[in-house]
Structures are given as structure tokens and as C-alpha cells.
Amino acid sequence: MSIQIDAHTVKELRNKTGAGMMDCKKALQASNGNMDIAIENLRKKGLASADKKASRIATEGIIESYIHAGSRIGVLVEINCETDFVARRSEFQKLAKDIAMQIAACQNVMYVSSNDIPQEIISKETRIEEGKEDLVDKPKSIKDKIVLDRVKKRLMEISLMNQQFIRNHNMSIEDLIKQHIALLGENIKIRRFERFLLGEGLEKKSNDFSKEVESIVNK
Missing domain, CATH: 1.10.8.10 (Ubiquitin-associated (UBA) domain)
Incomplete structure (x- = not known):
């Protein structure tokens, strides 16, 4: 009973x-x-x-935006599902908002998943770790294992799916997505995102006060 x-x-x-x-x-x-x-x-x-x-085709969905307080950070993210019906569900739309906010909060994140990271980035991170001074005197087998572990950790740091969910640190973004797949009954994928930082890439004017005073005195 x-x-x-x-x-x-x-x-x-x-x-x-x-x-x-x-x-x-x-x-x-x-x-x-x-x-x-x-x-x-x-x-x-x-x-x-x-x-x-996970293997089912997801071509519907929404593009969600998030602008952080002060309007200095903005995010656009595309999240896909299988049908327009699920795309209009409040649970799906809340998920999209949470993901957009997560991306704004995680400045180091550059890729959706570790599978999206280009090989040249992986090779670069591997070379950086192999060249670190604390590994110089290590036996090759131990050095290779340490390098592998460090690179794996670094790739996780720049992958969105591996981040702890900011609203619940007991789950990752991957867990959050899978939770919503189970809840909504459709495959859900974060396809792509873009982060905008105010003034990023621009050469900012620096005011050197001592040089400014010198130029005035020498006039």
C-alpha cells in the first residue's frame, strides 16, 4: 500500500x-x-x-536577450526545441532567460560545449601547460597526465554546458537542459550565443594628467 x-x-x-x-x-x-x-x-x-x-532534430525555438543593469553587458542566445508549441511554453522561455543571464555572468565562457572548441585552441592550451615551470622535472608519464587534467579543466571553464547554474549550484547547465528535456518532452539545444561588452575592442582614451599639465606649462 x-x-x-x-x-x-x-x-x-x-x-x-x-x-x-x-x-x-x-x-x-x-x-x-x-x-x-x-x-x-x-x-x-x-x-x-x-x-x-538528444539525437532528435530541433529547429524551432527562440532568440532571447539579456541586458545587465547599467546596460554595459548584453547577450543574445538562440535556444532550439522541436516544435513551436514548446517554444511558446513559459518553462521554455524562462529557461532561455536563465541561460542568457548565465552567459552574461560567465565572462570566461566562449563556447556552448567542449565539443565546439576548435582543435587549435586545445593545442594552444596544451602547449601552455606543457611549458609551465612546475612540470620541468616531472617524469613524462606524470607530466602528460597533469597536462591532460589541466587542459580538461581549462576547456570546462570556457564551456557553457559545464558551468554551475547560477540559480542552483547543485546542477550544471547541462543538467538544467536535460531537466527541461524531460519536463517538456522534446530535445532542447543551445545553438549559439553572442556577448556584447560596451566599448569592447575600442581604443580607449587615457588621460595622462602629468603630460596634460606639462603641455600647458610649455605653451
């Missing part, structure tokens, strides 16, 4: 995982009301469901 789960607990689990109400209720009943076990089981189920949908 399954235990009775109150609506408040079901809603709490839904808010934490994004899963459907009935899935939350069943997960809580299966875990005898243990919230942590229910969350773990739902995430496993969501990841399995998301992985099955």
Missing part, C-alpha cells in the same frame, strides 16, 4: 526538479516520502529520457 503524499510536498519536489506532478507524486511514494531519494530517482529518470531525445 502506497503512503499518502500531501500536495505541498509534491509541489516542493516539482519546484526542485521540474518534473511533472504525477511523476513527483510517484517518486515520493516510491521513496516513502524521502525527498532526497525522490530527487535522485527523478534526475536519473530525466537524464535517461533526455539522452534518448
